[in-house]
Each structure stands twice: as structure tokens, then as C-alpha cells.
């Protein structure tokens with residue numbers, strides 16, 4: 001039983017203090033289980049605990065460390081070490097969250113029960129599921145987990161990022177780097193183009209005769225005009241973007257020969273270093289729990305990212321279908337704080353305040369050249385909607401000082417996101 | 424009598440649920456840090472004066488001040504919301 005302030009005062013006035021304290025033992029705290037300690041899950045656990053320290057918050061995630069994808073493209077340019085991407089969950093544990101390291105293998109969304117690989121299970125009143133994305137290793141013929149050991153995706157930071165960097169270091173001058181980009185939706189829409197930029201920045205200095213080709217499944221991409229303006233000025237012929245309808249759409253991968261095959265008689269493309277960013281979907285854990293729809297992602301209500309399939313189960317971050325919000329760390333934390341506030345309100349029987357979400361995504365075209373895209377999102381007619389008066393990208397034709405300022409802000413945002421989610 | 428009763432009550436009364444001010448401000452933490460306290464290159468907002476914050480937000484929205492991303496973001500908020508934001512961040516400790 002949950003007592004509202006008014007209910008308590010009324011009851012106390014009637015029954016008297018002594019009788020009341022005998023009859024009503026303190027209600028056990030509500031239990032919230034968060035699965036996945038990335039930007040979305042770590043941040044949500046943190047704010048659940050901060051907003052209501054009486055809640056019993058458990059965070060289940062894979063063993064530390066967690067490496068941030070944001071800024072991992074700078075590692076590929078030789079500008080950062082892996083240790084600089086490292087995050088841990090110790091601070092959250094110190095703040096009073098019960099942090100469990102392990103692997104969730106099954107979710108019962110009705111009983112709110114999560115099975116772990118060590119045979120144990122966790123049960124809660126509410127579930128918050130934020131396991132990120134799964135690479136669809138059956139969607140692009142020839143590109144599976146074994147192929148990823150030869151042609152890294154590096155779309156999850158860590159060993160894959162280091163592998164791709166090592167391959168770049170071994171690239172002969174005059175060699176070719178290929179980056180294959182999947183159709184949307186995938187995590188971090190401008191990420192492939194930031195990656196291409198920063199690899200080109202390094203090639204220009206270390207392998208000036210090498211060439212980089214982006215093979216894109218799409219004909220348009222995020223911040224396209226800004227990227228192309230910057231590429232022209234910074235990298236000229238060294239970086240080339242091939243749109244889907246001009247042969248950029250890859251249909252088959254041959255890992256052993258580092259070859260990408262395109263349809264309609266285009267290609268094939270052979271590279272010395274080949275980065276395949278595979279198609280993505282919500283992880284199997286969520287699919288098997290019946291939380292996904294035909295899109296492969298989890299449909300949610302925009303008010304508290306509560307699953308449209310199962311009440312009391314919230315799905316946030318990359319795994320949710322939050323369109324038009326992009327799958328970004330910024331979006332994930334904006335959702336996480338709002339969902340934490342909504343859960344705290346709902347558990348008290350109150351109606352949560354109408355949410356306002358924000359996204360700001362910076363991309364680096366060079367270490368001192370940043371651009372951004374931003375949007376404000378509200379719920380209108382039951383749907384998540386970008387506020388039309390707001391948002392947009394950095395201006396074209398801005399001067400070097402403007403681009404340098406946005407590069408500094410890109411680093412500032414990364415620092416703030418990390419401190420907010422993991423600090 | 425009632426007030427005394429409340430003070431003595433062994434039951435823990437829930438604090439106020441997070442209100443609109445928190446909901447609006449929380450979206451800004453991604454750049455400006457938890458509660459508006461930044462440890463990086465982006466300015467902190469916590470503890471700045473309410474008048475300053477309201478003026479800055481209004482100028483970003485109207486274009487009287489030109490920032491980088493803030494002009495694009497401020498246009499997404501009403502007068503009332505900018506006032507709530509300014510008050511919320513002014514009320515935090517630096």
C-alpha cells in the first residue's frame with residue numbers, strides 16, 4: 001500500500017499516531033531492475049536512486065570496463081588510447097545502487113523477472129531494459145562474427161576498435177580503406193562519416209597516397225552538406241563517398257579476400273583495410289521476450305518509454321524505436337533522466353510531467369573541426385515529435401574559429417555525458 | 424497537532440516527485456553536466472543568477488546573442504519554460 005500525503009494526514013487524524021504506527025508497517029521499497037549499464041541504463045539507474053533514495057535500484061550489466069563509442073573514432077586517428085574511453089560502474093555502486101555484473105539471458109516481461117547466465121534470477125516491480133544494439137550477423141551475406149574478426153565493425157568500442165586501428169597502422173601507403181555503411185536505423189547516424197573524416201585526417205599525414213572509400217547503402221546522410229563541404233576543403237580526392245544508387249550498397253562480403261560485392265554490376269571493391277558496419281536491431285534478449293515489432297526494435301510510449309507490449313517494462317536507449325530521435329548517447333541519457341522521473345512519479349501514484357527530450361550530436365571532421373546537429377522533442381498527438389521551430393545543423397561556410405569551438409564543445413559534451421551517466 | 428504528528432511519524436513520507444523544472448533542466452545535463460555542474464569545456468549553469476540565465480536564454484532564442492548550438496535549442500522553449508529553467512539552475516549549488 002502506498003500512502004499519499006493527504007491520505008496519511010487524514011488517516012492519522014482519524015486513527016491517532018499510536019494506532020497508526022502499530023497497524024501500518026513501513027511499505028517495502030519498490031524495486032526497479034535496470035538491465036544494461038551503457039549510457040541509457042547507467043544514467044537511468046543513477047537518477048532513479050537520486051530522485052528517490054528509498055527505491056531499491058539494481059543495475060545488471062556485463063563486467064567492467066565499458067568503453068564509450070563516443071570519441072572512439074579519435075582512437076582510429078591515433079589521437080586517443082583505449083584507456084581514455086574506459087568507464088566503470090563503481091561510482092554508481094557507491095551511490096547506493098546495487099550493481100550486479102553478469103549476463104541477462106531471458107526476460108519475463110509479465111512476472112518482471114530476469115534470468116542470469118549463472119542460474120540466478122532477479123525480480124522487480126519495474127523493469128528498465130537498455131541493452132543497446134545487436135549486430136544482425138545474418139542480414140549481410142558473408143558478414144558474421146567470424147568475418148568481424150577479419151573485417152572489424154568497431155561499432156562497439158573496445159577490442160574491435162583496437163583491431164581496426166592496428167590494421168590501419170599496417171596499411172601500406174597507396175593502399176585502400178573501405179567503410180561500408182548500412183541502411184538506417186543504426187546507432188549514431190553521423191558516426192560513419194565522422195569515422196571516415198578522422199581516418200582521412202590520419203591518412204593525410206601518415207599515408208598521403210592512400211585512399212578512403214565510403215560505400216553507403218543510402219543516398220543521403222546526416223549533416224551531409226556540412227561533411228561534404230569539410231571533406232572538400234580538408235581531404236580533396238583522398239576521401240570519396242559512393243551513394244547507394246551509384247554502387248555503394250553492399251550485398252555480399254568475402255572476408256578472406258577483403259572484398260565487398262555490390263549489386264547492379266558495380267564493384268567489386270577490394271580493400272587493404274575493410275570496416276563493415278553491419279545492419280543492427282534490438283538484442284535477442286528483447287526479441288525473445290516479445291518486446292520488439294516487425295521493425296526489429298522495441299515500440300514504446302513516448303511518455304515514459306514504457307513498452308507498447310508490456311506495461312511496467314521500459315525500454316530505452318538504442319534498443320527502443322524512438323524515431324525521430326536518433327540512436328545516440330545524448331538521446332539515451334535524455335530519455336534515461338525523463339524515464340527515471342516518470343517511474344518515480346508513477347510509483348507514487350502521480351502523473352509524470354510532460355517530457356521534453358533533447359539531442360545534440362557533434363561530429364569531428366578533424367581533431368579541431370567540429371559540427372553539430374540538435375533537436376528538441378515533445379509528445380504531440382501521442383507521438384514523439386521534433387519541435388519544428390527548433391534544432392538544425394551548424395551553418396555552412398562558417399569560419400575556422402566556429403568549427404574549432406564546436407570541436408571543443410564536442411569534447412565538453414563527451415566529458416559531461418560520461419560524468420553524468422557513470423560518475 | 425497535525426504538524427507535530429507529521430514530524431514524529433515513523434513512516435517516511437516521500438519527497439516531492441520531480442517536477443517540471445527538473446524535467447526541463449534534465450535535458451540540458453547532457454552538455455552542461457549533472458544539475459548544471461560541468462566538469463568539462465561547457466559552461467556550468469548551476470548557481471548562476473536567475474536574471475543572467477533568463478537574459479542569456481532569451482537572447483539565444485531571439486538571435487540577439489549568437490552561440491553555436493544554443494540558438495537552435497532555445498527556439499524549442501516557451502517564455503514560461505525559459506523562466507522555469509532559469510529558476511531551476513539558479514537554485515542549484517555550484
Ligand SMILES: Cc1cc2nc3c(=O)[nH]c(=O)nc-3n(C[C@H](O)[C@H](O)[C@H](O)COP(=O)(O)OP(=O)(O)OC[C@H]3O[C@@H](n4cnc5c(N)ncnc54)[C@H](O)[C@@H]3O)c2cc1C
Nearest residue numbers: 036038039040062069070104131132188317318328329330
Ligand atoms: C563510432 C561511434 C561513435 C559514436 N559517437 C557518439 C557521439 O559522439 N555522441 C553520441 O551521443 N552518441 C554517439 N554514439 C552512439 C552511442 O554510442 C550509443 O547511442 C549509446 O552507446 C547507446 O547507449 P545504450 O545504453 O542504449 O547502449 P550501449 O551503450 O550499447 O550499452 C548497453 C549496455 O548493456 C550491456 N548489456 C547488453 N546486453 C546485456 C545482457 N544480456 N546482460 C547484461 N548486460 C548487457 C552492455 O554490455 C552495455 O554495457 C556513437 C556510436 C558509435 C558506434
